[in-house]
Each structure stands twice: as C-alpha cells, then as structure tokens.
Amino acid sequence: xxxxxxxxxxKIIGQYSGxxxxxxxxxxxxxxLVAVCLGEHAAALDFVIAxxxxxxxxxxxxxxxxxxxxxxxKHGMVIVSLxxxxxxxxxxxxxxxxxxxxxxxxxxxxxxxxxxTTGLTLVQDLDHLSFAHNMWRHLTMYIGGQGIMxxxxxxxxxxxxxxxxxxxxxxRDEKVxxxxxxxARFIWLVSLVYLLVGTLALSVTAFSSGVPAVKSFFHGLWVxxxxxxxxxxxxxxxxxxxxxxxxxxxxxxxLMLLGSLNFRLxxxxxxxxxxxxxxxxxxxxxxxxxxxxxxxxxxxxxxxGSYPGVSSLFxxxxxxxxxxxxxxxYMTIHPLQFxxxxxxxxxxxxxxxxxxxxxxxxxxxxxKILRIGVIFRALLEDIKRTMLPRSAVVMDKIHHIKDxxxxxxxxxxxxxxxxxxxxxxxxxxxxxxALGYPLKLALFESVSAGANVGLSCGITRPSMPAALKITxxxxxxxxRLEFVSVFALLGTIIALVxxx
Amino acid sequence: MRIFIIxxxxxxxxxxxxxxxxxxxxxxxxxxxxxxxxxxGKEIVYKGEVIGDVMVRKDFAWINVxxxxxxxxxxxxKELVEKIKYKGSYAFxxxxxxxxxxxxxxxxxxxxxxxxHAEKISIVQEGxxxxxxxxxxxxxxxxxLSAIAFALAIIHLITGRFR
Amino acid sequence: xxxxxxxKIWLVFLGISTEIMMTVFIMLCALGIxxxxxxxxx
Numbered sequence: 001x002x003x004x005x006x007x008x009x010x011k012i013i014g015q016y017s018g019x020x021x022x023x024x025x026x027x028x029x030x031x032x033l034v035a036v037c038l039g040e041h042a043a044a045l046d047f048v049i050a051x052x053x054x055x056x057x058x059x060x061x062x063x064x065x066x067x068x069x070x071x072x073x074k075h076g077m078v079i080v081s082l083x084x085x086x087x088x089x090x091x092x093x094x095x096x097x098x099x100x101x102x103x104x105x106x107x108x109x110x111x112x113x114x115x116x117t118t119g120l121t122l123v124q125d126l127d128h129l130s131f132a133h134n135m136w137r138h139l140t141m142y143i144g145g146q147g148i149m150x151x152x153x154x155x156x157x158x159x160x161x162x163x164x165x166x167x168x169x170x171x172r173d174e175k176v177x178x179x180x181x182x183x184a185r186f187i188w189l190v191s192l193v194y195l196l197v198g199t200l201a202l203s204v205t206a207f208s209s210g211v212p213a214v215k216s217f218f219h220g221l222w223v224x225x226x227x228x229x230x231x232x233x234x235x236x237x238x239x240x241x242x243x244x245x246x247x248x249x250x251x252x253x254x255l256m257l258l259g260s261l262n263f264r265l266x267x268x269x270x271x272x273x274x275x276x277x278x279x280x281x282x283x284x285x286x287x288x289x290x291x292x293x294x295x296x297x298x299x300x301x302x303x304x305g306s307y308p309g310v311s312s313l314f315x316x317x318x319x320x321x322x323x324x325x326x327x328x329x330y331m332t333i334h335p336l337q338f339x340x341x342x343x344x345x346x347x348x349x350x351x352x353x354x355x356x357x358x359x360x361x362x363x364x365x366x367x368k369i370l371r372i373g374v375i376f377r378a379l380l381e382d383i384k385r386t387m388l389p390r391s392a393v394v395m396d397k398i399h400h401i402k403d404x405x406x407x408x409x410x411x412x413x414x415x416x417x418x419x420x421x422x423x424x425x426x427x428x429x430x431x432x433x434a435l436g437y438p439l440k441l442a443l444f445e446s447v448s449a450g451a452n453v454g455l456s457c458g459i460t461r462p463s464m465p466a467a468l469k470i471t472x473x474x475x476x477x478x479x480r481l482e483f484v485s486v487f488a489l490l491g492t493i494i495a496l497v498x499x500x
Numbered sequence: 501m502r503i504f505i506i507x508x509x510x511x512x513x514x515x516x517x518x519x520x521x522x523x524x525x526x527x528x529x530x531x532x533x534x535x536x537x538x539x540x541g542k543e544i545v546y547k548g549e550v551i552g553d554v555m556v557r558k559d560f561a562w563i564n565v566x567x568x569x570x571x572x573x574x575x576x577x578k579e580l581v582e583k584i585k586y587k588g589s590y591a592f593x594x595x596x597x598x599x600x601x602x603x604x605x606x607x608x609x610x611x612x613x614x615x616x617h618a619e620k621i622s623i624v625q626e627g628x629x630x631x632x633x634x635x636x637x638x639x640x641x642x643x644x645l646s647a648i649a650f651a652l653a654i655i656h657l658i659t660g661r662f663r
Numbered sequence: 664x665x666x667x668x669x670x671k672i673w674l675v676f677l678g679i680s681t682e683i684m685m686t687v688f689i690m691l692c693a694l695g696i697x698x699x700x701x702x703x704x705x
Contacts, residue, residue: 042632048642052649059652127551210555254686269678312612313697
C-alpha cells in the first residue's frame with residue numbers, strides 16, 4: 001500500500017524549497033552588484049527582475065507552507081531533487097532575459113548545466129555577453145559544485161538535525177566531520193581557499209599574457225570557480241583555447257585535479273595525515289586510471305598522426321583526458337575536432353574517462369572512481385577466492401581514510417549505482433540515435449551530460465531538437481544527484497496520485 | 501586546330517582564374533575545422549570580427565577572430581594589430597578584419613593549436629560602441645516585482661515566520 | 664593558544680602543498696607518457 005503524503009509533508013517540503021529559492025534570490029545580488037559597478041545598466045535590470053522574482057516566490061512559499069516540523073529522511077530526499085529543479089527554473093530567468101539564449105528551454109538547459117557543474121552550453125554569441133551574466137553563469141557552478149543544499153545548510157537552516165537528510169540527498173553519502181553543519185563549513189573553507197589561490201594564479205597569468213587588468217581579474221575568478229568545481233563554463237566561446245597560454249592550461253589542470261579530490265581526503269591531508277595520499281584506494285585508482293586511459297588516448301592520437309610532438313600531445317591529448325576524467329569539460333580544441341581529428345580509439349579513451357569520473361564526495365560527476373576501485377578490488381578478491389580451499393575465510397579490506405571491510409552490503413550499493421549510471425548513459429545515447437545522430441557522437445555527448453562533464457563534440461548547439469535538450473537536462477539532474485533523491489521525488493509524485 | 505588551341509588556352513586561363521578566386525574568397529572557421537587537411541600549410545584568407553582582447557606577447561600578438569561559424573586564433577607580428585581599434589565585447593562591436601596568412605592544422609610552435617599565422621591584416625569595417633537601451637517593459641516589471649518582494653519581506657519581519 | 668593555531672595553519676599549508684605536488688607529479692608522468700608515445704626518444 002502506498003501512503004498518500006499529507007498536508008504536513010507538503011508543507012515541510014514547500015518550506016525548505018522556499019528557503020532555497022530565497023537563497024538563490026539573495027545570491028543574484030552578486031551579479032547585480034557587478035553590473036552596477038561596471039555600468040552595465042541593461043544587465044542590472046535583468047538581475048533586479050530575476051532577484052525580486054526569486055525573493056517574492058521564496059517568501060510566498062515560506063509564508064504559505066509555514067511549519068515548525070523538521071524534515072525526516074523521506075522529506076530530505078524530495079526537498080533536494082525538487083529544489084534542484086526549482087533552482088533551474090528560477091536560475092534561468094536572468095539568462096533568458098539577456099536574450100542571448102534561444103528561448104526559456106535553452107536558458108533552463110544552461111542553468112541546469114551550471115548547477116550540475118556540467119558545462120554544456122546553448123548560449124549564443126557568448127563573446128558579447130555582459131560581465132554580470134557571465135558572473136551568474138559561473139556562480140551557478142560555484143553554488144552547484146559545493147551543492148545547493150550546502151549553501152542552504154550553511155545559511156538558512158536552523159539545526160544540524162534537519163540538515164542531515166538534505167545533505168545526504170545531494171549525493172554526499174560521506175560526512176567529513178561528525179556534524180553536518182561543520183562539514184558544510186569545512187567544504188566552504190576548502191573551496192574558498194582554492195578559489196583564492198586559483199583566482200590569484202589565473203588572474204596574474206591572464207594579465208601577463210595580455211588581458212587588461214579588470215578583465216583578467218574576472219576571467220581568473222570565473223575560470224577558477226568553474227575549474228575548481230569541475231564545471232567547464234568559460235567566459236569566451238573558445239573556452240580555454242581563447243588564452244593560447246600554456247601556463248594558464250597547467251594551472252587549470254591543477255585546479256581540476258584538486259577539485260576532483262574527495263573532501264574527506266582534503267580533510268585528512270589538511271589535518272596532517274599526508275601519507276593518506278599514497279594509501280587511499282581513490283587516489284591510487286585515480287592515478288592508475290588517468291595514466292592508462294591517457295596512454296590509450298595518446299596511442300590512438302599518435303597512430304592517427306594527430307598532434308605530433310610532445311607538447312601538442314600533452315596540451316591537446318592530456319588536457320582533454322584530464323578535463324574528461326575530472327568531469328570538468330574545459331577544452332583546448334574546437335568541438336568539431338573531436339569528430340575530425342580524433343580516431344575512434346582516442347574518442348573511446350575520453351568517453352571512458354568521462355564515464356568513470358573522479359572522487360566521491362568531491363565536486364566531480366560520473367560513476368566515481370571509488371566505486372570503480374571497489375568493484376575491481378572485489379573482482380580480484382573473488383578470483384583469489386577461487387584459488388583458495390573452500391573452507392578458507394577471507395576478509396577483504398580497502399583503505400579509504402580508514403580500513404573498511406568490503407562487505408556484501410557495500411558492494412551491492414556500489415554495483416547498483418554503477419548500473420544506474422550505465423543505464424543513464426544508454427538512455428541519452430538512445431535518444432541521440434533516435435533523433436538521427438551517429439552512434440559515436442551520441443554516445444560521447446550522452447556520457448558527457450550524464451557524468452556532468454561538458455565536453456562536446458558538436459551535438460549541443462541551439463538548433464538541436466528540444467527532446468534531446470530535455471533528455472540531457474534530465475541526465476544532468478539525475479547524474480548530479482546520484483539517483484536516490486530523484487527516485488524519491490518520482491515516488492512521492494506517484495504516491496500523490498495513487499496513494500491512499 | 502587553331503580554334504582548338506585558343507579554346508584550350510581560354511579554358512586554362514579561366515581555370516587559373518577560378519583557382520585564384522577560390523584562394524581569394526574567405527574561408528569560414530567551420531570549413532577550416534571540418535576539413536583541415538585541405539588547407540593545412542596553405543595560404544588562406546579569413547574574415548571576421550575581432551573579439552575579446554589583443555594579447556601582445558613579446559614581438560607577437562594573439563587575436564581571436566570570429567565569423568558566424570566559429571572562432572579562429574590568429575598569431576601575427578605585433579605591428580599588424582596596432583591598427584585594430586575596437587574589440588568585440590559587451591560594450592563594443594569589434595572591427596571586422598580580413599586576414600591573409602598560413603593555416604596550421606596543428607601548429608608545432610604553439611602546442612598543437614589550430615591557428616592562422618597572419619602576414620597581412622586589413623580592416624574591412626570599423627567596429628563601434630554598442631548601445632544597450634533600457635527596455636520600458638523591463639523597467640515596469642522590475643519596479644512592480646521589487647515592490648512585491650519588499651512588501652513580502654516586511655510582512656515576514658512583522659509575522660516573524662522565519663527562523 | 665597562538666602556538667596551537669600556528670601548528671594548525673602550518674599543517675593546512677603542508678596539506679595544500681602536498682596536494683599541489685600531487686597534481687604536478689601527475690602532470691610530469693603525463694609528460695613522460697607523451698614523450699614516450701610521440702617518439703621523442705628516437
């Protein structure tokens with residue numbers, strides 16, 4: 001029997017979603033400030049409209065759904081997935097008003113792409129977009145990378161008790177510190193420290209390579225935001241290729257790698273356990289997988305004669321591999337070159353990188369390397385077990401911050417999520433093929449959307465069919481939240497209709 | 501027989517002219533990226549709007565030039581970019597320039613970039629400042645919405661239905 | 664109190680440098696692979 005949600009349940013969900021929208025409205029004051037300071041009056045008007053729209057909607061929801069009840073686990077999941085959808089709808093408003101997007105759907109696509117730190121974009125004439133709108137695009141990545149709910153927990157939620165369900169709902173099954181509010185604060189601390197370091201390094205590099213001072217500060221800030229949050233938006237339509245600068249590329253590689261590390265690993269390292277970096281199953285598997293897949297990709301490129309020379313292979317081959325593996329989506333090539341210059345073998349290497357993703361509880365997307373590591377480990381242990389006498393008792397352990405016993409329950413959880421990701425990738429590929437795109441490209445773009453990467457081989461453009469846009473939006477949303485909260489929302493909707 | 505020779509001559513002249521025509525016509529960024537082997541190492545003409553910045557590095561300068569189909573990176577001696585006045589951004593429409601130079605599919609000097617090494621740059625059309633007039637509808641909407649938001653915030657403060 | 668905080672900040676600084684060193688190490692390894700595959704040793 002399915003229980004129909006009661007008015008009280010809906011009130012709790014509405015109350016918290018309202019707070020998220022309110023928070024979003026407050027965050028829109030940042031691009032508004034940028035617009036006012038730089039004298040972009042027309043852009044400022046867009047943000048006045050969007051911010052007051054968000055604030056009004058948020059206040060109305062909070063007033064109507066007023067309740068003192070704390071959310072339970074069930075509510076938490078629904079609040080998260082619903083808030084992400086609402087954030088997309090509201091976050092798209094200023095983008096839509098700028099008239100740089102083909103329609104409201106395109107603006108929604110970019111808003112979801114930003115919040116989910118994907119990086120696929122449907123913007124038109126990006127090179128003439130205002131500073132304020134660029135600020136907002138990159139801010140969506142910075143909010144979404146740490147987590148919309150982390151923002152809400154830090155600023156808008158009362159106690160730690162009510163924060164836990166929403167924290168877990170946002171694909172963060174690992175707590176860094178025992179208390180959720182402390183965890184959220186630590187996540188902000190790490191992010192702000194690296195934002196500062198990244199902005200400084202990138203701004204100086206951009207300035208020394210000939211970008212004017214104010215602009216190089218903003219470019220540094222934006223690229224640092226999107227690189228650290230493994231997002232992939234850039235202020236110019238050529239992405240990172242715009243700068244034609246090797247140092248700039250090296251710094252972004254560093255930031256992407258740092259952003260794809262588990263926050264628990266950051267904590268262990270910052271607390272003085274530096275040996276963890278060599279022992280952790282995640283870093284070890286990540287390193288092995290980067291090297292193997294880059295070897296594969298580079299072999300494919302070299303055998304096709306593409307990008308001859310060490311520096312070309314590094315700057316074009318490795319950059320794309322790291323960008324794919326960390327789930328960022330920064331590019332130093334033209335999207336169409338994936339089709340023309342990259343052999344199927346290299347393309348497959350990049351697709352595998354994207355599908356696997358990077359650290360769990362980081363800002364990256366994809367299956368997550370921890371799960372791949374666990375599955376491999378389990379496979380090895382199973383093979384070993386067949387060699388041993390049947391009566392032997394084997395205890396499998398993995399090292400991730402502490403030693404963890406590799407139990408059936410853990411393995412089941414890991415395998416289910418991995419399977420769900422594979423189905424998600426297939427879904428987008430099917431949609432792509434059905435709409436007439438070649439298999440190779442459809443697979444590439446679908447994995448890119450589902451794993452929140454953002455590399456594009458040219459399918460994502462304003463003229464693509466609306467059905468595919470919606471499919472990719474769903475993939476980005478479900479892939480970012482790691483399914484559980486999405487299922488919870490679907491379940492609640494079914495319960496509303498059919499429950500007793 | 502003579503007519504035949506004249507015909508051949510005429511034809512070859514026409515043919516050469518037509519080749520010349522192909523070279524003189526501007527290539528689009530999309531063509532360059534889609535079939536690079538056709539243009540690799542050859543002299544081409546590329547036309548488009550200068551966007552972003554003129555990035556001077558020692559004796560050379562990078563500019564990014566956008567036609568409707570895409571953007572190409574162009575490297576040239578820094579004297580060539582001195583005459584570029586407007587660069588495309590939110591506030592400006594950039595100069596439309598015509599670039600004559602050698603196309604590189606994966607330039608070994610610049611880390612495998614697909615770029616054009618320009619020898620000649622001429623300004624086809626000068627850019628201009630772009631006005632962004634305030635939309636009357638938007639002004640109306642912003643006043644109404646911010647009034648509503650303000651009123652709701654006040655109600656909130658009074659009823660204390662928060663935190 | 665000041666000494667304790669100083670140790671803490673110092674540890675964080677060391678942690679950050681370890682992380683950055685790791686990224687540099689990965690880049691160096693990748694450069695090595697590019698060198699091997701592109702035939703730079705020939």
